[in-house]
Amino acid sequence: MELLLLPVLLAVFACALGGLYLLGAFRRRRPGEPPLDKGLVPWLGHVLEFRRDTAKFLQRMKEKHGDIFTVQMGGFYFTFLMDPMSFGAIVKEARGKLDFSKFAMQLVKRVFGYVSIKDEHKFLQSSSNKHLMGDGLVVMTQAMMPNLQNLMLHSIGQADGQKTWKEDGLFNYCYSIVFRAGYFVEKAKEIDRVASEKLFYEFRKYDKLFPNLAYGVLPPREKMEAERLKRLFWNKLSVENINKRENISGWIWDQQQFEEEKGMEKYMQDRHMFLLLWASQGNTGPAAFWLLLYLMKHPEAMSAIQKEVDQLLMANGQAVKPGGPLINLTRDMLLHTPVLDSAVEETLRLTAAPVLTRAVVENMTLKMADGREYKLRQGDRVSLFPYTAVQLDPEVHPDPLTFKYDRFLTPEGTRKTDFYKDGKKLKYYSMPWGAGVSICPGRFFAVNELKQFVFLMLAYFEFELKDPKEEVPSINTKRWGFGTMQPTRDVQFRYKLRF
Numbered sequence: 204m205e206l207l208l209l210p211v212l213l214a215v216f217a218c219a220l221g222g223l224y225l226l227g228a229f230r231r232r233r234p235g236e237p238p239l240d241k242g243l244v245p246w247l248g249h250v251l252e253f254r255r256d257t258a259k260f261l262q263r264m265k266e267k268h269g270d271i272f273t274v275q276m277g278g279f280y281f282t283f284l285m286d287p288m289s290f291g292a293i294v295k296e297a298r299g300k301l302d303f304s305k306f307a308m309q310l311v312k313r314v315f316g317y318v319s320i321k322d323e324h325k326f327l328q329s330s331s332n333k334h335l336m337g338d339g340l341v342v343m344t345q346a347m348m349p350n351l352q353n354l355m356l357h358s359i360g361q362a363d364g365q366k367t368w369k370e371d372g373l374f375n376y377c378y379s380i381v382f383r384a385g386y387f388v389e390k391a392k393e394i395d396r397v398a399s400e401k402l403f404y405e406f407r408k409y410d411k412l413f414p415n416l417a418y419g420v421l422p423p424r425e426k427m428e429a430e431r432l433k434r435l436f437w438n439k440l441s442v443e444n445i446n447k448r449e450n451i452s453g454w455i456w457d458q459q460q461f462e463e464e465k466g467m468e469k470y471m472q473d474r475h476m477f478l479l480l481w482a483s484q485g486n487t488g489p490a491a492f493w494l495l496l497y498l499m500k501h502p503e504a505m506s507a508i509q510k511e512v513d514q515l516l517m518a519n520g521q522a523v524k525p526g527g528p529l530i531n532l533t534r535d536m537l538l539h540t541p542v543l544d545s546a547v548e549e550t551l552r553l554t555a556a557p558v559l560t561r562a563v564v565e566n567m568t569l570k571m572a573d574g575r576e577y578k579l580r581q582g583d584r585v586s587l588f589p590y591t592a593v594q595l596d597p598e599v600h601p602d603p604l605t606f607k608y609d610r611f612l613t614p615e616g617t618r619k620t621d622f623y624k625d626g627k628k629l630k631y632y633s634m635p636w637g638a639g640v641s642i643c644p645g646r647f648f649a650v651n652e653l654k655q656f657v658f659l660m661l662a663y664f665e666f667e668l669k670d671p672k673e674e675v676p677s678i679n680t681k682r683w684g685f686g687t688m689q690p691t692r693d694v695q696f697r698y699k700l701r702f
């Protein structure tokens with residue numbers, strides 16, 4: 204009997220040790236490693252506080268530990284680097300040591316049910332270079348113009364030529380128009396406003412569930428709803444359905460061809476389409492909302508950009524007239540809007556807040572800009588949160604919570620790119636698009652889209668807040684880390700035709 208008891212006791216002891224190990228009880232800071240903060244809850248560590256408000260939590264950790272620290276979250280150890288001078292060490296590190304794809308693939312599988320294939324990321328980058336930048340962007344800009352204008356002018360009932368005020372929720376208005384205009388670029392020549400409005404409505408439902416879905420903490424009922432929505436979009440965006448359309452963007456077409464050639468199953472291709480729809484449409488609409496709201500709250504910004512818009516139209520021999528032709532805003536014209544460019548950059552500084560994460564593939568040493576060195580452990584993760592680390596740093600951007608439309612303008616009126624910390628020029632002073640291998644491939648298209656929308660708003664409409672005293676709503680803290688932030692509530696505004 205006693206003979207039997209010993210192995211049982213040993214097994215229990217081993218299990219208990221293993222359990223404690225998994226719960227992180229034995230993890231200690233080794234010499235040369237960043238400060239370690241495991242939090243009070245075993246295994247979970249700080250994950251609840253992180254999810255509640257990432258920016259607040261990281262600010263607290265920064266004040267406690269300085270510009271580099273390791274925190275435990277849900278069984279993983281994340282080292283956060285908060286010194287923007289040292290970002291290059293992470294962003295430019297070779298893939299052999301810091302890997303982006305592993306982490307991203309897990310997330311994408313959980314949220315979109317999509318399993319990517321070899322070389323796909325490389326292909327996405329090259330097809331984005333072709334279609335979402337340079338010459339490809341000229342084609343995309345042209346495709347967006349009629350869509351945007353049709354939606355904007357239709358919503359005010361331009362046909363009856365009346366100049367009456369129309370009221371709407373600004374967030375809903377911006378997101379809906381930018382989403383639907385972009386969706387047509389992907390899909391159809393014919394504008395089906397009703398159908399696209401319904402689709403936007405469903406998209407918003409998924410969009411709202413997204414943060415909890417990404418963290419894997421949806422309650423059962425919402426999980427079922429997320430499943431329903433996924434299936435709806437897989438079907439709407441299925442290869443079969445898309446191939447029936449004529450006017451698919453080259454970006455989508457190339458992606459599909461690549462997957463077809465690689466023998467990817469059709470159902471998986473459909474899932475990828477939904478992922479691309481979300482990536483391409485989930486951030487620009489909310490960014491357009493913040494930009495228009497800031498303009499309405501800052502009349503000096505509004506009039507500076509209005510002046511730029513009117514002058515550019517005049518210089519190109521165009522004018523908005525009742526019943527006149529649509530504006531032909533070319534890619535070339537959009538290259539000559541330094542004031543609007545600065546306002547876009549300022550909006551993104553204040554409202555785009557991704558977390559950039561890489562898996563540490565092998566033990567390595569991180570060299571900070573000031574010469575300090577830290578050891579990173581294989582199996583851990585390393586992350587940047589530029590929003591707290593640099594975008595809101597008062598030394599880099601004085602008065603950081605205030606929208607200053609000309610923050611990114613030089614006195615000569617060109618793009619300002621020199622920002623300093625500790626007297627040294629920063630390379631990474633705002634990072635709405637992420638950086639390095641995972642940088643947003645749609646960033647030029649996104650800026651272009653935003654500028655087109657705001658340009659047209661200013662060209663066609665007069666617009667103002669319903670209540671001019673209304674404060675800018677606060678940011679919904681549940682969405683930190685995924686791109687453009689959303690407001691906690693909508694804001695009513697009104698608009699009418701200028702001419």
Ligand code: HEM
Pocket residue numbers: 324327335479482483484486487490555557558559560635636637638640641642643644645646648649685686687
């Ligand atoms: C204001 C608008 C936008 C913002 C702030 C934004 C931001 C971002 C960020 C932060 C990432 C991830 C970076 C990382 O993981 O390190 C990303 C990825 C991505 N974005 Fe954007 N984005 C915007 C608009 C767009 C548009 C319009 C498109 C396409 C037309 C697009 C396509 C993508 C794709 C495909 C990815 C995944 C890239 C990959 O797997 O490496 N984005 N975006």
